[in-house]
Amino acid sequence: MYADGRLDLREWIIRRLVVDPLNAARTGREAKQTRFLPIDALGRECAVLLSVVAWTEHHAASGADKAFKAGLIELGNGELALVPTAELSMAEFDAAVNRLARMRPLAKPRLLKACAAAMNVDGRVSVRGTEILRAVAATLDCPMPPVLSDTE
Numbered sequence: 001m002y003a004d005g006r007l008d009l010r011e012w013i014i015r016r017l018v019v020d021p022l023n024a025a026r027t028g029r030e031a032k033q034t035r036f037l038p039i040d041a042l043g044r045e046c047a048v049l050l051s052v053v054a055w056t057e058h059h060a061a062s063g064a065d066k067a068f069k070a071g072l073i074e075l076g077n078g079e080l081a082l083v084p085t086a087e088l089s090m091a092e093f094d095a096a097v098n099r100l101a102r103m104r105p106l107a108k109p110r111l112l113k114a115c116a117a118a119m120n121v122d123g124r125v126s127v128r129g130t131e132i133l134r135a136v137a138a139t140l141d142c143p144m145p146p147v148l149s150d151t152e
Contacts (some may be wrong), residue, residue, distance in 0.1 A: 007090045009056075009132070016097075016135035037099070039107040043080055045096035046111060049136065050075070051083035052093055053118045057129045063122070071118030075110060101139050108142040116145045 007015075039046070054067035068082040100111065112133065119129045137144035 007094070009052075009090070009128070012090060012094060013131045013135045016139050035102070036104040037102045039075075039077075039103055039111070042100055042103055043077065045099045046075060046077065046114075047080040047083055048088065048093055048096040049100065049111070050080070050114060050118055051088060053115045053129060053132060054082060055085055055088070056132060057119050057121075057124075057126055067118040067121045070121040071114040074117040075114035097136055097139050100136075101141070103140070105142075108140045109145065112137055112140070112142060113145050 050068055050071040051064075054064040054071065058064040058067050065082055072078055072080055100108075103111065115133050115136065119125050119133065134144055
């Protein structure tokens with residue numbers, strides 16, 4: 001899957017949607033979390049996830065910032081800041097999603113709705129952004145929210 005020793009976003013999506021569930025089914029066990037974290041303790045992780053979604057949907061800084069802020073409104077946390085692309089890495093993104101999987105179950109839909117709001121800020125949603133959201137929703141074991149705008 002990553003013969004070059006690197007994990008790109010496409011490979012990460014495939015791993016989260018296909019490989020991880022197959023491995024869990026093959027071994028007959030799934031990782032069970034016993035201690036859930038409050039969303040307030042996962043600020044950096046939320047910022048990383050929303051930033052990846054914002055930068056995936058909008059390559060210009062102004063568009064990414066607008067998308068990120070739309071996600072923050074839905075999330076209800078205005079203190080987070082868009083992480084610049086130079087500071088984002090697949091390793092940090094992967095670790096952030098793993099920690100977000102330990103979030104309290106009732107907070108997970110709010111986070112996914114925040115991602116959907118960031119994706120849909122301009123009424124257009126990319127296939128790549130939808131794939132990211134689908135993989136994150138699967139990792140969080142939470143239903144994926146609708147991502148299309150009401151006008152579409």
